[in-house]
Amino acid sequence: MKIDLSGDYYEDCGIDSLVNELCGNNLSNFFKGKDYGNNEVEIFMVIICEPNKVKLRKRFDSKDQVLYWDVILNYEKVKSAKGNLKKALLANSIISSFDILDGYKKLNIQKTKLKEDANLFFKSIGWLQEMRVVV
Numbered sequence: 001m002k003i004d005l006s007g008d009y010y011e012d013c014g015i016d017s018l019v020n021e022l023c024g025n026n027l028s029n030f031f032k033g034k035d036y037g038n039n040e041v042e043i044f045m046v047i048i049c050e051p052n053k054v055k056l057r058k059r060f061d062s063k064d065q066v067l068y069w070d071v072i073l074n075y076e077k078v079k080s081a082k083g084n085l086k087k088a089l090l091a092n093s094i095i096s097s098f099d100i101l102d103g104y105k106k107l108n109i110q111k112t113k114l115k116e117d118a119n120l121f122f123k124s125i126g127w128l129q130e131m132r133v134v135v
Contacts, residue, residue: 002042003031009049037110049073071097091122
């Protein structure tokens with residue numbers, strides 16, 4: 001499946017290098033060739049992080065077979081986060097954003113499998129850590 005993203009954010013929120021890292025084909029390459037039930041559909045996300053109230057945009061372009069949506073981050077929370085926390089906030093926001101697929105069931109994309117693989121991707125690049133409980 002083809003998955004890609006871009007960003008629309010204020011520089012001072014500090015995610016520029018993170019979005020660039022994801023756009024540097026890391027994300028696209030990970031999902032390339034994986035099957036989620038409907039490989040004719042492409043997914044394109046726009047990472048939004050700005051201090052103004054932003055309304056979620058989502059749409060399916062049936063001509064080009066592309067599903068577009070925004071991943072809206074909490075500007076103040078992201079801006080004040082440091083290092084790994086900032087990465088985890090972005091990763092978790094992207095993974096959670098796949099819930100938009102619930103509104104596009106006719107596209108037959110396996111959301112659960114997609115979210116699991118996204119979680120694996122972010123763990124593989126060190127943005128998410130395994131949580132271990134010590135008893």
